[in-house]
Amino acid sequence: MELSKFSVGNEGREVFWNAENFEGLLFAFTAVAMAIFAYGIYRRWQMWTAIGKPEVRNDQIKERIKLLLKNGLFQIKTFRDIYPGIMHGLILFGFIGLLFGAAFDATEFHVGEPYGFPFLIGKFYLIFSFLMEVFGLFVLAGVFMALDRRYITKPERLGYKGEPDNTPDDAIVLLLLGGIILTGFVIEALRIHVTNPPWEVWSFAGYTLAKAFAGVDNNTARILHKVMWWTHTFMALGFIAYIPYSRLVHMITTPANHFMASLKPVGNIEPIRDFETAESFGAGQLEDFTWKQVFDSDACTRCGRCQDGCPAYLSGKALSPKKVVQDLKTYWLERAPMIAAAKKAAGKAAEGTAPEMPAATKAMVGEVIDLHELWACTNCMYCMEHCSSSIEHVPKIVNMRQYKVLTEADFAPELQLTYRNMENNSNPWGVGSHLRADWAKELGVKTLAEDPNVEYLFYVGCSGSFDERGKKVSMAFAKILQTAGVSFGILGTEEGCCGDSAMRGGNEYLSQTLMQTNIEVMNGYGVKKIICTCPHGYNTLKKDYPHFGGNYEVYHHTEIIANLIAAGKISLKKPVDGMFTYHDSCFLGRYNNIYDQPRKILAAIPGMKLAEMDRKLDKSFCCGAGGARMWMEEHDGERINNMRTDQAIAVNATNIAVACPFCLTMLTDGIKAREKEEKMASLDIAEVVWRAMGLEEEKPSADVCAPTE
Amino acid sequence: MNIVACVKQVPDTEAAIKVKPDGSGIDEAGIKWVMNPYDEFGVEEALKLKEKFGGDVTIVSVGPARALETIRTALAMGADKGIHINDPALEGADAYNIAAALAAAIKGIPHDIIFCGQRAIDDDAGQVGSVLAEFLGIPQVTFVTKLDVEGASIKVIRPIEGAQLLIESSLPCVVTAQKGLNEPRYASLPGIMKAKKKPVDVKNAAELGVTVAPKAKIAKTLPPPARPPGKIICGEEPAEKARELAKLLREEAKVI
Numbered sequence: 001m002e003l004s005k006f007s008v009g010n011e012g013r014e015v016f017w018n019a020e021n022f023e024g025l026l027f028a029f030t031a032v033a034m035a036i037f038a039y040g041i042y043r044r045w046q047m048w049t050a051i052g053k054p055e056v057r058n059d060q061i062k063e064r065i066k067l068l069l070k071n072g073l074f075q076i077k078t079f080r081d082i083y084p085g086i087m088h089g090l091i092l093f094g095f096i097g098l099l100f101g102a103a104f105d106a107t108e109f110h111v112g113e114p115y116g117f118p119f120l121i122g123k124f125y126l127i128f129s130f131l132m133e134v135f136g137l138f139v140l141a142g143v144f145m146a147l148d149r150r151y152i153t154k155p156e157r158l159g160y161k162g163e164p165d166n167t168p169d170d171a172i173v174l175l176l177l178g179g180i181i182l183t184g185f186v187i188e189a190l191r192i193h194v195t196n197p198p199w200e201v202w203s204f205a206g207y208t209l210a211k212a213f214a215g216v217d218n219n220t221a222r223i224l225h226k227v228m229w230w231t232h233t234f235m236a237l238g239f240i241a242y243i244p245y246s247r248l249v250h251m252i253t254t255p256a257n258h259f260m261a262s263l264k265p266v267g268n269i270e271p272i273r274d275f276e277t278a279e280s281f282g283a284g285q286l287e288d289f290t291w292k293q294v295f296d297s298d299a300c301t302r303c304g305r306c307q308d309g310c311p312a313y314l315s316g317k318a319l320s321p322k323k324v325v326q327d328l329k330t331y332w333l334e335r336a337p338m339i340a341a342a343k344k345a346a347g348k349a350a351e352g353t354a355p356e357m358p359a360a361t362k363a364m365v366g367e368v369i370d371l372h373e374l375w376a377c378t379n380c381m382y383c384m385e386h387c388s389s390s391i392e393h394v395p396k397i398v399n400m401r402q403y404k405v406l407t408e409a410d411f412a413p414e415l416q417l418t419y420r421n422m423e424n425n426s427n428p429w430g431v432g433s434h435l436r437a438d439w440a441k442e443l444g445v446k447t448l449a450e451d452p453n454v455e456y457l458f459y460v461g462c463s464g465s466f467d468e469r470g471k472k473v474s475m476a477f478a479k480i481l482q483t484a485g486v487s488f489g490i491l492g493t494e495e496g497c498c499g500d501s502a503m504r505g506g507n508e509y510l511s512q513t514l515m516q517t518n519i520e521v522m523n524g525y526g527v528k529k530i531i532c533t534c535p536h537g538y539n540t541l542k543k544d545y546p547h548f549g550g551n552y553e554v555y556h557h558t559e560i561i562a563n564l565i566a567a568g569k570i571s572l573k574k575p576v577d578g579m580f581t582y583h584d585s586c587f588l589g590r591y592n593n594i595y596d597q598p599r600k601i602l603a604a605i606p607g608m609k610l611a612e613m614d615r616k617l618d619k620s621f622c623c624g625a626g627g628a629r630m631w632m633e634e635h636d637g638e639r640i641n642n643m644r645t646d647q648a649i650a651v652n653a654t655n656i657a658v659a660c661p662f663c664l665t666m667l668t669d670g671i672k673a674r675e676k677e678e679k680m681a682s683l684d685i686a687e688v689v690w691r692a693m694g695l696e697e698e699k700p701s702a703d704v705c706a707p708t709e
Numbered sequence: 710m711n712i713v714a715c716v717k718q719v720p721d722t723e724a725a726i727k728v729k730p731d732g733s734g735i736d737e738a739g740i741k742w743v744m745n746p747y748d749e750f751g752v753e754e755a756l757k758l759k760e761k762f763g764g765d766v767t768i769v770s771v772g773p774a775r776a777l778e779t780i781r782t783a784l785a786m787g788a789d790k791g792i793h794i795n796d797p798a799l800e801g802a803d804a805y806n807i808a809a810a811l812a813a814a815i816k817g818i819p820h821d822i823i824f825c826g827q828r829a830i831d832d833d834a835g836q837v838g839s840v841l842a843e844f845l846g847i848p849q850v851t852f853v854t855k856l857d858v859e860g861a862s863i864k865v866i867r868p869i870e871g872a873q874l875l876i877e878s879s880l881p882c883v884v885t886a887q888k889g890l891n892e893p894r895y896a897s898l899p900g901i902m903k904a905k906k907k908p909v910d911v912k913n914a915a916e917l918g919v920t921v922a923p924k925a926k927i928a929k930t931l932p933p934p935a936r937p938p939g940k941i942i943c944g945e946e947p948a949e950k951a952r953e954l955a956k957l958l959r960e961e962a963k964v965i
Contacts, residue, residue, distance in 0.1 A: 275898065275902065276902060278899075279899060280899070281898050281899075405895075406897065406898035406899075407897060407898065407899060408897060409894060409895045409896060409897035409898075409900070411895075413892060416895040419895065420895070424721045424723070424741050424743055425721065425723050425741065430723055431723060432721075432723035432724060432725055433723075433741070434724075434725040434739065435725075493739075509898050509901070
């Protein structure tokens with residue numbers, strides 16, 4: 001045992017023990033590592049700023065700092081998936097702890113000791129030592145969990161179509177992380193082995209490991225210690241230098257992406273404002289995205305959460321949100337250095353001359369991103385809701401669709417027909433627009449033209465006006481409102497298509513025309529409050545219409561019905577039979593956070609037995625109809641609606657309650673496809689309520705042969 | 710290759726057609742006007758030929774001011790210029806006069822091939838293409854579902870009951886388009902925007918040197934006859950009802 005200034009009651013250790021005359025070398029190596037790091041960040045900065053249109057993402061600083069703390073520091077989005085959340089949390093928080101530890105050590109050595117106020121002594125030292133052991137073990141546990149996931153368990157989402165998408169970088173990073181910790185423990189163990197103070201039992205891991213060196217003589221241990229110390233130091237410095245050149249860059253880009261996350265309503269698509277003079281629309285090349293849309297890809301950690309609930313991916317389509325982001329990143333890595341160099345060269349040339357940019361060598365839409373991927377997206381928002389890096393996939397998809405539809409006019413013929421129908425008759429089926437209000441004929445529902453002094457406009461939408469099943473929902477809901485004494489009216493034949501499918505299918509020009517036509521009519525009547533039975537209309541009226549001067553209070557019928565029940569305005573007396581399950585519509589749930597109202601309504605119905613499907617609430621599985629998929633053929637893989645129906649069958653549901661006409665159609669079709677029509681039905685919540693209110697007339701089948709008087 | 714496509718603006722296929730009480734035509738209020746679908750096949754084929762052989766596509770249409778929208782639709786699809794024959798005297802004129810006006814306009818421009826729809830879905834007359842060919846003194850091939858240009862002649866397919874005819878014709882020639890010829894394209898947005906600036910010549914009959922003198926005219930537009938009410942067969946036994954049905958089909962409906 002060596003002589004020491006430390007003793008029991010004055011516990012401590014010599015910082016940088018056995019590392020005499022190391023400072024010069026350590027500082028030199030640190031400087032090199034920092035220089036490599038700085039250069040990497042400089043290069044990356046040039047790449048981040050090389051491509052993309054302007055976009056403001058540094059407004060509302062307070063909100064952004066909150067997001068940064070919430071998702072960057074406290075990892076709230078990462079923890080939403082518990083196992084990987086803990087895995088990442090162990091590594092991150094362990095490392096942050098160790099970083100503080102290293103800072104304490106350095107302060108003690110360079111400030112505390114030389115200036116005569118050492119603080120790493122006594123009880124504080126013991127607690128400090130204990131905590132460092134804990135943090136070290138945190139990181140090690142996290143690394144082992146990560147190794148297990150990536151190389152042994154191999155969950156589907158760490159790959160694409162069953163093939164892991166591991167890169168050498170993944171292994172290097174994990175080995176560096178694990179190596180830094182392991183060498184750290186070995187160094188500690190060797191020091192304890194040589195100096196052997198009794199209080200080092202607080203450094204329980206190193207203390208235990210020291211026993212492994214029992215037979216090693218002190219000189220050998222000192223040499224070994226020195227070697228390990230430098231190995232540890234090189235690994236740590238290498239880690240720092242490696243950050244900008246590896247997946248570790250997410251330590252910068254991911255928190256930055258949380259800070260710069262969209263503060264607009266969920267699902268917002270920025271409207272195209274210039275149709276008259278632009279030559280190209282949407283995103284056909286990286287340059288057509290905003291810089292933030294491009295930056296997104298560099299924040300992706302390939303964790304695959306997006307893929308885990310993507311209805312397109314899970315049903316066997318080519319689309320994986322992760323793959324889209326990664327393919328865009330690969331293309332960016334290829335293009336950005338060239339463009340950055342061209343900009344630099346242009347900067348040196350005469351001011352005012354437009355820099356000559358290297359021409360794109362391939363089509364982003366069609367080659368980098370396959371068209372099957374592009375058109376498979378249902379805009380269900382699962383990927384964005386669950387992305388732990390706040391990446392915005394859906395607007396990128398819509399922007400690329402805009403390019404195909406508006407600029408190239410090259411897209412599925414059935415969607416072309418849908419758009420023509422919307423153009424000519426303001427509905428996707430192309431039914432004569434004069435028939436729009438026929439469903440209401442027998443109900444005595446007034447149009448705003450007949451009586452504009454009503455509280456609510458019931459915006460019926462195309463499904464509610466033309467689809468046979470949708471019309472029944474409209475009738476049921478109108479009767480509920482009438483019974484509850486709610487003052488409302490409809491636009492009748494003055495109503496037009498809401499524009500959601502056109503917008504999400506990339507036809508921004510058509511969608512804006514449709515929206516503006518409706519806004520003109522609604523503003524003409526001074527409409528203030530609107531109720532929609534279709535979540536697509538609801539979402540777009542609420543969030544997109546304000547872009548064009550349509551500002552209304554918009555409600556979904558489940559919100560209204562839930563309020564009517566709570567206020568005792570409607571009584572539910574007729575019990576229902578069978579087992580219900582509720583299917584969350586994407587545009588209601590993930591887009592608008594309406595999860596409770598539909599469930600509360602169902603719970604209020606006498607005799608209600610409700611089973612929840614596995615994929616529910618914010619993890620709900622799309623019916624397959626969003627993002628204009630309602631109007632397109634589904635050629636690849638399995639049908640999404642059938643898969644969702646299977647999930648309902650799995651919980652023995654006899655009734656699938658929905659709150660969306662698209663979901664109603666899709667699940668009704670799914671029930672037919674699974675040949676369960678005899679045992680199962682899909683019902684809108686309005687229909688369930690209407691029945692429970694006893695409003696459904698028992699229509700005797702008309703006896704035409706009865707003798708007439 | 711200089712290509713001409715004649716188009717007519719017609720009510721949308723889904724529009725509710727209401728006959729005016731005085732029988733002078735249909736009530737145009739609330740009607741959505743579109744390009745005659747058969748003419749659209751003609752425009753699309755014209756554009757395909759232009760893409761293959763180069764040249765210009767000129768759209769010619771007879772109609773009131775609103776017909777300009779339909780010309781612009783064709784220009785948005787990719788046609789180069791338009792001639793809009795707008796003359797009140799031509800409103801509701803017979804095929805002979807319409808064709809005379811079209812012929813006068815087309816004579817003034819180079820034309821290797823002229824497309825028309827096989828008929829317009831509003832009056833279903835199906836005459837304009839043929840009369841136009843006569844006025845121009847050139848051959849006509851009608852109801853075409855496939856077209857190939859070979860040098861100065863064309864080969865087209867015309868389906869008939871149980872067979873199809875391969876018809877060859879010299880150019881210039883009038884082709885009337887039938888469903889199946891192609892899938893008309895969806896106009897791109899840059900196309901729509903450019904169409905607004907493409908030249909459209911507006912001419913009246915006098916400027917074309919045409920005197921409008923209808924030989925046939927629509928005397929009156931009548932609503933279609935009301936459908937006779939259906940009949941429900943009553944009875945206790947299915948066999949009895951079937952006998953009654955057979956009897957009625959034979960004696961009243963005279964179909965069996």
